[in-house]
Amino acid sequence: MIVFDQVQKSYQVGGRAIPALHPTDMTIETGEVFGIVGHSGAGKSTLVRLINLLEPPTGGRILIDDENITDYDAAELRAFRRKVGMIFQHFNLLSSKTVADNIAFPMKLAGIYSKTEIRDRVEELLARVSLTDHANKYPSQLSGGQKQRVGIARALACRPTILLCDEATSALDPQTTQSVLKLLADINRELGLTIVLITHEMDVVRRVCDRVAVMDAGEVVEMGPVSEVFLHPKHPTTRDFVFESESIDRDELQEDLSKASGRILRLTFKGESTYKPLLGSVARESGVDFSILSGRIDHIKDTPYGQLTLSLVGGDLEVAMQALKAADVHVEVLR
Ligand SMILES: Nc1ncnc2c1ncn2[C@@H]1O[C@H](COP(=O)(O)OP(=O)(O)OP(=O)(O)O)[C@@H](O)[C@H]1O
Structure with a gap:
């Protein structure tokens, strides 16, 4: 040490x-x-x-x-x-x-x-x-x-x-x-x-x-x-x-976010949850419509991770957030 x-x-x-x-x-x-x-x-x-x-x-x-x-x-x-x-x-x-x-x-x-x-x-x-x-x-x-x-x-x-x-x-x-x-x-x-x-x-x-x-x-x-x-x-x-490291242009990202409607969330998936077909079932359950603004799947050492920025409209946002969190997805509200 x-x-x-x-x-x-x-x-x-x-x-x-x-x-x-x-x-x-x-x-x-x-x-x-x-x-x-x-x-x-x-x-x-x-x-x-x-x-x-x-x-x-x-x-x-x-x-x-x-x-x-x-x-x-x-x-x-x-x-x-x-x-x-x-x-x-x-x-x-x-x-x-x-x-x-x-x-x-x-x-x-x-x-x-x-x-x-x-x-x-x-x-x-x-x-x-x-x-x-x-x-x-x-x-x-x-x-x-x-x-x-x-x-x-x-x-x-x-x-x-x-x-x-x-x-x-x-x-x-x-x-x-x-x-x-x-x-x-x-x-x-x-x-x-x-x-x-x-x-x-x-x-x-x-x-x-x-x-x-x-x-x-x-x-x-x-x-x-x-x-x-x-x-x-x-x-x-x-x-x-x-x-x-992710080749993200901040100004471009800000512009994309300003064009998107509804709430904007960043979801982080780690390990097991990275490959689960989660979004479809959350959309059905909550009635929320998603569109993907940016996304990436990669590894941190041997652990897979994914990060998605989504805009969400309609449905019950609370139900969608609860379902994501229950599936071990880290949810950050950007707007
Ligand atoms: N032998 C030295 N004498 C005087 N100043 C030094 C010396 N070595 C480093 N410095 C200064 O100390 C600071 C830190 O330098 P250091 O080389 O540790 O940074 P670094 O993060 O490794 O940078 P780099 O990636 O360019 O090597 C700098 O301001 C540098 O100019």
Whole structure:
């Protein structure tokens, strides 16, 4: 478990302290995939670099599995850092070393593994990231997705318990992004390690994360389970991210809503209720007529969800709302 207790960070620029992270309390549970989303300059990299003390905090305590890592001496810090792997947007591979040597590098650097241990581990990791046939290639001979797989294998070399991912898919195309996210999800499930993933895309969070923190101007403005934050965003920054990820144009939506007659409801279906043929029976029961203004069905991690914006006219609205709620549908009255 990673605990931030009033952690803050300022950078010294020209003799002035510039705040990058305001005092923050946060808990990341062992074994979860935790997303940190925010625009450029929000403080995401700062927050993630505090977790492995690449940046020392200017205030507060960081506890990992109940140990205050801000108290560590140099030797303790070296041992701790082996337990924290990191992958980067631009992969940061050594161009003069082969794929196998890049993966072996952190083990060699640690100086505590035998040659046989290193060789066996590299073989195992190459298989895990499906790059066995590419062991002797150089990074320049690989695609972006393959380079990131090498980055992941290298980060796992010393068997970390925490994996930090700094915009790990931002340089990749959508299909490659999907395969790298799937690999991260598999690693999380099979190895049980904690993954902290920073991104500026809510879609990445929706696909792999269990919980998310939304950052704005050095502050965590919203935090919670992805399904809650994504489907019912409260802070304006979170709403912007959700709208952006769903390619919703706010002005267009407002215009559509202003043209629609009757009451306007947003329905959110989650899990089981997503695929139920509910609207027809509710319409018959209540005598209400529906028209669909916008809609989407997708997944949050493995859970299906649907969101529909409807206008309703005629019939008994109360009966319709009760029937929807009784079927576990979240109903929000927009107008
Ligand atoms: N080493 C540094 N020295 C001075 N200021 C810094 C340093 N690193 C970051 N900052 C400042 O701290 C703030 C937060 O930066 P940070 O890199 O953590 O944000 P971010 O959300 O990760 O942004 P991006 O997505 O662009 O990387 C910014 O205002 C940035 O200019």
